[in-house]
Amino acid sequence: xxxxxxxxxxxxxxxxxxxxxxxxxxxxxxxxxxxxxxxxxxxxxxxxxxxxxxxxxxxxxxxxxxxxxxxxxxxxxxxxxxxxxxxxxxxxxxxxxxxxxxxxxxxxxxxxxxxxxxxxxxxxxxxxxxxxxxxxxxxxxxxxxxxxxxxxxxxxxxxxxxxxxxxxxxxxxxxxxxxxxxxxxxxxxxxxxxxxxxxxxxxxxxxxxxxxxxxxxxxxxxxxxxxxxxxxxxxxxxxxxxxxxxxxxxxxxxxxxxxxxxxxxxxxxxxxxxxxxxxxxxxxxxxxxxxxxxxxxxxxxxxxxxxxxxxxxxxxxxxxxxxxxxxxxxxxxxxxxxxxxx
Amino acid sequence: xxxxxxxxxxxxxxxxxxxxxxxxxxxxxxxxxxxxxxxxxxxxxxxxxxxxxxxxxxxxxxxxxxxxxxxxxxxxxxxxxxxxxxxxxxxxxxxxxxxxxxxxxxxxxxxxxxxxxxxxxxxxxxxxxxxxxxxxxxxxxxxxxxxxxxxxxxxxxxxxxxxxxxxxxxxxxxxxxxxxxxxxxxxxxxxxxxxxxxxxxxxxxxxxxxxxxxxxxxxxxxxxxxxxxxxxxxxxxxxxxxxxxxxxxxxxxxxxxxxxxxxxxxxxxxxxxxxxxxxxxxxxxxxxxxxxxx
Numbered sequence: 001x002x003x004x005x006x007x008x009x010x011x012x013x014x015x016x017x018x019x020x021x022x023x024x025x026x027x028x029x030x031x032x033x034x035x036x037x038x039x040x041x042x043x044x045x046x047x048x049x050x051x052x053x054x055x056x057x058x059x060x061x062x063x064x065x066x067x068x069x070x071x072x073x074x075x076x077x078x079x080x081x082x083x084x085x086x087x088x089x090x091x092x093x094x095x096x097x098x099x100x101x102x103x104x105x106x107x108x109x110x111x112x113x114x115x116x117x118x119x120x121x122x123x124x125x126x127x128x129x130x131x132x133x134x135x136x137x138x139x140x141x142x143x144x145x146x147x148x149x150x151x152x153x154x155x156x157x158x159x160x161x162x163x164x165x166x167x168x169x170x171x172x173x174x175x176x177x178x179x180x181x182x183x184x185x186x187x188x189x190x191x192x193x194x195x196x197x198x199x200x201x202x203x204x205x206x207x208x209x210x211x212x213x214x215x216x217x218x219x220x221x222x223x224x225x226x227x228x229x230x231x232x233x234x235x236x237x238x239x240x241x242x243x244x245x246x247x248x249x250x251x252x253x254x255x256x257x258x259x260x261x262x263x264x265x266x267x268x269x270x271x272x273x274x275x276x277x278x279x280x281x282x283x284x285x286x287x288x289x290x291x292x293x294x295x296x297x298x299x300x301x302x303x304x305x306x307x308x309x310x311x312x313x314x315x316x317x318x319x320x321x322x323x324x325x326x327x328x329x330x331x332x333x334x335x336x337x338x339x340x341x342x
Numbered sequence: 343x344x345x346x347x348x349x350x351x352x353x354x355x356x357x358x359x360x361x362x363x364x365x366x367x368x369x370x371x372x373x374x375x376x377x378x379x380x381x382x383x384x385x386x387x388x389x390x391x392x393x394x395x396x397x398x399x400x401x402x403x404x405x406x407x408x409x410x411x412x413x414x415x416x417x418x419x420x421x422x423x424x425x426x427x428x429x430x431x432x433x434x435x436x437x438x439x440x441x442x443x444x445x446x447x448x449x450x451x452x453x454x455x456x457x458x459x460x461x462x463x464x465x466x467x468x469x470x471x472x473x474x475x476x477x478x479x480x481x482x483x484x485x486x487x488x489x490x491x492x493x494x495x496x497x498x499x500x501x502x503x504x505x506x507x508x509x510x511x512x513x514x515x516x517x518x519x520x521x522x523x524x525x526x527x528x529x530x531x532x533x534x535x536x537x538x539x540x541x542x543x544x545x546x547x548x549x550x551x552x553x554x555x556x557x558x559x560x561x562x563x564x565x566x567x568x569x570x571x572x573x574x575x576x577x578x579x580x581x582x583x584x585x586x587x588x589x590x591x592x593x594x595x596x597x598x599x600x601x602x603x604x605x606x607x608x609x610x611x612x613x614x615x616x617x618x619x620x621x622x623x624x625x626x627x628x629x630x631x632x633x634x635x636x
Contacts, residue, residue: 001456005538009453010465012446013509020506021472024483031486135366142363145356154363156622157371163614163625164374165567167584168607171591172373175604180389182376182397215369220629227630276476279569282588294478294570301482301574308486315479322474330467337463 025319031312032080034073039063073309080313087317088112114314117296118321120206124292125274128213132270133263135214136221143222144229155223162219170212170283177208205289212280217273221266228262229255268329275325293318374611381608382411385601415605419590425606427579428586431497432566435582438501439565440558443508447561448554450509451516452542456525466517469510477507478570485574495577503575504565511564512557518631519553520546556628559621566614583610 040062045052082089095108109115143154161169176183179197188196198204232255240250278294281287287295293314300311379398380388386402396402400410407414419425454462484503488494523546531541566584573585581589587610590603618625 001453001538003459006453006457006459006462008539010450013450013513014465016446016502016506017469017472017509020484020503021475021480021510024480026483027487028479028483031482138362139366142359142366145359146363152622154367155626156618157367159618159622159625160374160615161370163563163618164611165569165584165614167567167569167588168610171587171603171607172377175389176373176376178389180391182394185394219370223626223629227626272474275474276478278476278478282569283591285591294476297476297478297482298570298574301478301485306485308482311482315482318479319475322476323471326471326474330470333467333470334463 028312028315028319030072031308032316033075033077035076035080035309036073037063037066037070038074040066080309081317084112085310086114086313088114113291113296114317117291117293117314120290121275121277121292121294121321123206124210124213124277125271127210128217128274129267129270131210131214132217132221133266135218136223136266137225137259139218139222140225140229143226155226158219158222160219161215162217164216166216166279167283169216170280173208173212173215174284199285202289205284205286209277209280209284209286209290212284213274213277217270220269224262224266225259228259232258264332271325272322275322293321374615377604378608378611381415381601381604382413383601384412384414388601388604415601416609418599419602419606419609423590423602423606425583425586425602425609428581428583429609431576431580432582432584434497435501435504435572436562436565439504439508440561442501443505443512443561444554444558446505447509447512447516447557448550449542451513452520452546452550454513454517455520455523456528466514469513473510473514476570477568478574480507481571481574488575494575495580497576497580500572500575500580500582503571504568507568507571508561508564512561515557515560515628515631516553519557520550522553523549552624553631555621556624556631559617559624560628562617563614 040059041056042059042062043054043056046055081087084091091112092109095105099105099108110119139158143151143158146154164172173183175181177187177198178184179188179199184198187198188194198208237250237254240254245253276294277292278298281290281292281295282298287299291299297311297314297318300307300314376397383397383400383403384406386406387396387400390396390402393401403412404410406412454466480503485494488499493499527549528538528541528545531545532538536544568582569584569588572582573588576582576585578589583606587603587606590599590606
């Protein structure tokens, strides 16, 4: 394909991505190094018959002028990045010097909002992803062993947790887990503690969110593995059988090698999707016990005062996190591309 | 498919597989069934402190409304809280997003699948990086310019943003579909004197529909399911269904109004059910497209 033709074909897409993905990133980076202007405060003398008192008031005109002159705000460099709500360099080094042991240091760090969000996001990502792979694989193997008449309806039901809107899927579970809901009641009954509430405890909230994550994503892994199992080389399997391979050996030496590339694919997609975990925290109303990086940004953006600079700094840090997560994949894709050209 | 010798299993293993599958199916489907059934009850039954059986038999529902089923939740959500407006907004957003992103996505996907230049590869890689970024990180970049230019809160703004966020995924999927359409087809058309665009129009377009429909389904799901973008960018009057439900939760926790949220949750889920029922095959093929072939 000629360069010129290629250019015209990809122009609309590239324009859309440039304007609404690339430029916003630039805008986010800009916003993260500027803070809103502080209001200009002037002192005025209020004099009446009892004497003069000094009081301060906001000089609206001067503030407005300043805002017009520098609409981005005042340049603060990396101040926002290192402040208490983000990387908290000062607090971390203080905690490092003052705390007696590792445990105390960690609990100090976990009180800082950014690290709290980061800790949950990473835990969620690296707990949910392997569990999704395992559960998805087990479902795929099980579905593969039932008569083909039943497979259609089974796949239909299995797809539901994934297709459902994340906010809504987690709401449905949240209502059931509520202490007055059916699962909540069941858990209270099993634990023998009628006052047990999943919402009130931090560890239980984390578990709940991760259970939701696995429930939501397992169908994806299942479908991909199921498709993979359909294309397992039958001849190889039969010859392994004839050579006296046991069932376990067949799985180990024929089926698993066939599924390895699929596992990489699922793991990649899952890492990307789990790193952005956000909706369940809104639905579960869990922000007191667990926040993720995405939720942290959402929280800054919403509400009465929109903390744009703070949200922007968190966004930049999140993007850096995504980049780190993706590096191995990018290197691999680059190698594959080099191979496919030759 | 005939069962080969290799697929024979011991009865114990079979029993385990069946019971595991049954357990999974209950886990996957029961919450939906439960919520659907419960949406026709009053709050006292759906969240029953006294006896969980009430959610099934509707004890309080009968006492309060005279019948074991009530449509009060739906009436409250759709009419009183004007959920129909959000449904209409969602319809507009979804239709526009799918149409626009498929139109520009097919062009680019086709070009990418036919190009072996390095920059084609880099475009795909950039798209992959964009795909990995949480949409909410972009939202903080949108807000300031959108306020400034008075674009915030309007449906077309949300549509364009969703199209852009959709593009990376659409590109990857369509590129992999187009790679499966033999190059000989359009090359022979060009030998016969077509320009590249004519070859695309007359030769590729007629055979691309399965891939495009599958990609369209996923664009649709992305637009329909989005919360991060629509919640932050749309004003209250222009809200789509998902942010509307979230706002139900924040403001109307008074008695009875939780059932509005339950009813609207069921209303949002219903179209997705229908979608999976009719397009199960396409969804499955779409999910595996990237994996099995690539």
